[in-house]
Amino acid sequence: MTAATPVAPGPLPVAPRAGVAVPGLARLLRLELRHNAMLWLLPVAGALFWFNGYREIMALPPMWNLRAMTLQNRLLLDLTIPVTAAAAWMGSREGRRNVADLVAGTARPRWARQLATWAATTAWAEVACLACIAAVYVMTARQASWGGPLWWPAVVSAAGIPALTAIGFAAGAWFPGRFVTPLVTIVAFFGLGFGTQAASGDHSYWQISPLTAGAFDIGAAPGVATFYHYLPDLSIAQVMFTTGITFGILGVLGVSSALNGPRLRRLAAVIAAAGLAAAGTAVALAGTGRLDPHGMIVIPALHDAASNQPVRYTPACSRTAIPVCVHPAFAVFLPAMTAAVGPELTEIAGLPGAPARISQVAEVYQQEPQNGIVSLAGVPGGSTFILPDQVPGEPGATSAQFAGDLEDTLGLQLIRDVILGENASAVAARPSQAQLAVIAASVRPGSVWLGPSAADANAPELSGRPLLALSSPAARAAHRFAALPPDAKHAWLAQHLAALRAGRIPPAQLP
Amino acid sequence: MTAGAVRQAPPSALRLVRLHAASRRLPTAVALLAACAAGLRAALFGPWDAYGALQLPLVFEAGCAAVIAVTAGSPFGEPERATGRWLPFLRLGSMVALTALAVGVLSAAAIGTHLSGGFLDVLRNVAGLTGIGLLCAVAFGGPLAWTGPLVYLLAGVYGLYTDWHPPTLSMPWIWPARPPHDVGGALCAACVFAAGMIAITVRGARDSAGA
Numbered sequence: 049m050t051a052a053t054p055v056a057p058g059p060l061p062v063a064p065r066a067g068v069a070v071p072g073l074a075r076l077l078r079l080e081l082r083h084n085a086m087l088w089l090l091p092v093a094g095a096l097f098w099f100n101g102y103r104e105i106m107a108l109p110p111m112w113n114l115r116a117m118t119l120q121n122r123l124l125l126d127l128t129i130p131v132t133a134a135a136a137w138m139g140s141r142e143g144r145r146n147v148a149d150l151v152a153g154t155a156r157p158r159w160a161r162q163l164a165t166w167a168a169t170t171a172w173a174e175v176a177c178l179a180c181i182a183a184v185y186v187m188t189a190r191q192a193s194w195g196g197p198l199w200w201p202a203v204v205s206a207a208g209i210p211a212l213t214a215i216g217f218a219a220g221a222w223f224p225g226r227f228v229t230p231l232v233t234i235v236a237f238f239g240l241g242f243g244t245q246a247a248s249g250d251h252s253y254w255q256i257s258p259l260t261a262g263a264f265d266i267g268a269a270p271g272v273a274t275f276y277h278y279l280p281d282l283s284i285a286q287v288m289f290t291t292g293i294t295f296g297i298l299g300v301l302g303v304s305s306a307l308n309g310p311r312l313r314r315l316a317a318v319i320a321a322a323g324l325a326a327a328g329t330a331v332a333l334a335g336t337g338r339l340d341p342h343g344m345i346v347i348p349a350l351h352d353a354a355s356n357q358p359v360r361y362t363p364a365c366s367r368t369a370i371p372v373c374v375h376p377a378f379a380v381f382l383p384a385m386t387a388a389v390g391p392e393l394t395e396i397a398g399l400p401g402a403p404a405r406i407s408q409v410a411e412v413y414q415q416e417p418q419n420g421i422v423s424l425a426g427v428p429g430g431s432t433f434i435l436p437d438q439v440p441g442e443p444g445a446t447s448a449q450f451a452g453d454l455e456d457t458l459g460l461q462l463i464r465d466v467i468l469g470e471n472a473s474a475v476a477a478r479p480s481q482a483q484l485a486v487i488a489a490s491v492r493p494g495s496v497w498l499g500p501s502a503a504d505a506n507a508p509e510l511s512g513r514p515l516l517a518l519s520s521p522a523a524r525a526a527h528r529f530a531a532l533p534p535d536a537k538h539a540w541l542a543q544h545l546a547a548l549r550a551g552r553i554p555p556a557q558l559p
Numbered sequence: 560m561t562a563g564a565v566r567q568a569p570p571s572a573l574r575l576v577r578l579h580a581a582s583r584r585l586p587t588a589v590a591l592l593a594a595c596a597a598g599l600r601a602a603l604f605g606p607w608d609a610y611g612a613l614q615l616p617l618v619f620e621a622g623c624a625a626v627i628a629v630t631a632g633s634p635f636g637e638p639e640r641a642t643g644r645w646l647p648f649l650r651l652g653s654m655v656a657l658t659a660l661a662v663g664v665l666s667a668a669a670i671g672t673h674l675s676g677g678f679l680d681v682l683r684n685v686a687g688l689t690g691i692g693l694l695c696a697v698a699f700g701g702p703l704a705w706t707g708p709l710v711y712l713l714a715g716v717y718g719l720y721t722d723w724h725p726p727t728l729s730m731p732w733i734w735p736a737r738p739p740h741d742v743g744g745a746l747c748a749a750c751v752f753a754a755g756m757i758a759i760t761v762r763g764a765r766d767s768a769g770a
Binding site: 092096099100126129130133144225226227229230231233234237238241242245246443444 | 584587588591602605606607608611614615618619621622625626629632701702705706708709710712713714716717723724725
């Protein structure tokens with residue numbers, strides 16, 4: 049063994065100055081970004097969103113309201129498992145590796161180190177969230193026929209990410225065992241996914257859940273946020289709630305460790321109190337919500353009256369005998385609509401009482417007890433209509449079902465108003481057998497229609513019973529009349545409509 | 560071997576089992592399985608719509624499977640493998656016992672209430688999810704074994720959702736979405752469970768630096 053060579057004294061270590069604090073924290077954040085579990089879970093997050101959310105969202109009609117509101121309902125839940133698990137894993141790192149005492153002696157307070165790790169986890173999680181939003185919005189922008197992105201649903205989803213990471217991180221930091229990551233993830237998933245089960249009506253506090261994109265029992269409906277602006281009231285409350293939860297939990301995390309020093313713990317306590325107060329206020333605000341006639345939740349304290357104005361638009365119209373005009377967001381359905389009711393339009397065009405054009409109008413929603421909601425045509429009349437609740441592309445809805453619903457509602461309305469005349473509603477209780485036969489023969493081209501299904505709440509009132517007895521003379525007349533082409537029906541009606549309305553034509557005289 | 564040694568054998572075997580259980584945190588795992596069952600019991604008293612009633616049990620089944628899979632991790636690593644002649648049997652026994660216990664407590668928790676799918680659903684889902692967890696334990700290590708059951712949970716929940724909103728996911732690999740008596744789903748779950756058990760018995764959980 050030799051004596052150690054004397055070493056020339058080097059420069060003494062310099063105490064950190066205030067000016068180098070930010071670069072030091074930035075370097076810490078960069079290190080945490082490079083060694084973060086969320087980075088490895090990004091592909092998992094992307095795959096889960098693709099499997100659970102993206103495919104279904106992109107199968108929806110290319111309407112901004114449908115896709116953005118469905119995105120809010122699905123994205124955060126899809127990301128809950130990877131995001132919360134990664135945060136819990138990172139939060140439990142020091143305890144799991146038994147290095148808590150080792151790093152306690154470093155220059156940075158424990159809270160600052162924890163916040164850097166949390167921020168890095170949140171940053172990667174936000175990357176996943178924003179990438180998912182971008183994928184949906186870019187594709188929708190290329191397909192939508194009208195409108196622009198609805199940003200509030202995206203903001204709510206993005207604001208929910210820090211809350212999830214804060215919950216996971218704090219649980220991992222407080223209970224750094226091998227079981228904490230799966231358990232806190234399960235609890236977060238259960239809380240978020242099943243938290244709205246107890247919701248009831250438009251005054252429910254549970255609608256503060258960031259997955260709630262609108263009124264319960266409406267959700268993402270085609271008629272919501274098309275004729276009127278998307279109301280951000282509930283979204284603002286939800287962002288306030290998730291931000292408050294984030295600050296509250298991070299503040300409590302700072303208070304809970306004696307290693308942070310009294311000044312830092314006081315600051316953390318103030319942040320925690322402010323965050324929890326904001327979250328509580330947001331819940332209270334959500335409880336004051338009410339369903340507005342246009343299907344959105346209004347929170348009086350957050351409501352801007354200017355957003356009650358209808359959206360200006362130029363309708364998209366069909367080139368049919370009677371033009372059918374719809375909101376341009378629904379232009380994609382125009383071919384299906386004209387195919388469904390085209391024969392009726394040809395049959396009644398130019399007849400007395402037939403409209404010169406028919407226009408889609410906004411639905412009016414009414415809250416019923418519990419979660420029941422009814423929708424009605426905002427401007428009832430012979431020249432207006434509302435589309436069926438379910439449009440092709442929505443889960444469980446098919447093009448055939450859409451066409452059938454249109455025939456049962458719009459088709460029946462058109463035929464009824466022409467055959468029964470201006471007082472269609474008044475005489476609907478007792479139309480003649482011939483009138484019923486013509487209506488039954490015209491609602492569904494090529495077949496005899498016996499009446500609206502019990503489930504079709506939007507079907508116009510006619511008799512409340514099946515139109516025709518199956519073996520009656522009127523039914524046989526209806527079968528004869530239904531076999532005629534639309535032009536022949538039109539020609540006959542042009543000659544005999546007045547007599548038919550007056551009840552002077554028996555079923556036997558129908559061609 | 561003396562008569563005394565023969566008499567001492569049972570206590571030493573029991574001690575080995577006890578030490579193995581302690582090293583895998585089995586007592587904590589048993590307590591957590593009981594907590595999951597209690598949570599399911601409490602949740603079943605709540606008012607649930609169709610989605611909730613269908614999806615609720617799967618959440619607790621996935622929680623149980625994740626807990627079981629996490630216990631597969633060994634704190635000793637190579638020294639234990641080099642000296643533990645009975646280790647594969649201990650691993651197999653502990654995993655089978657925990658899985659059976661999970662099925663038992665979850666089924667017991669549903670007595671007197673309406674559990675969607677019933678006992679067969681619990682058996683199939685817990686076995687399949689545990690198999691996924693054990694395969695993850697072999698691949699990623701015990702501390703990360705929860706990844707498989709939790710990720711599969713989301714796929715299963717979505718599969719149940721599509722039962723109400725077509726197109727239905729009819730693949731037997733998404734067995735939670737299949738009816739309890741469906742043979743294809745049960746076979747898939749059984750295959751995954753068997754693969755997980757064989758893998759964890761033969762190879763054990765991967766040693767993880769992050770443990």
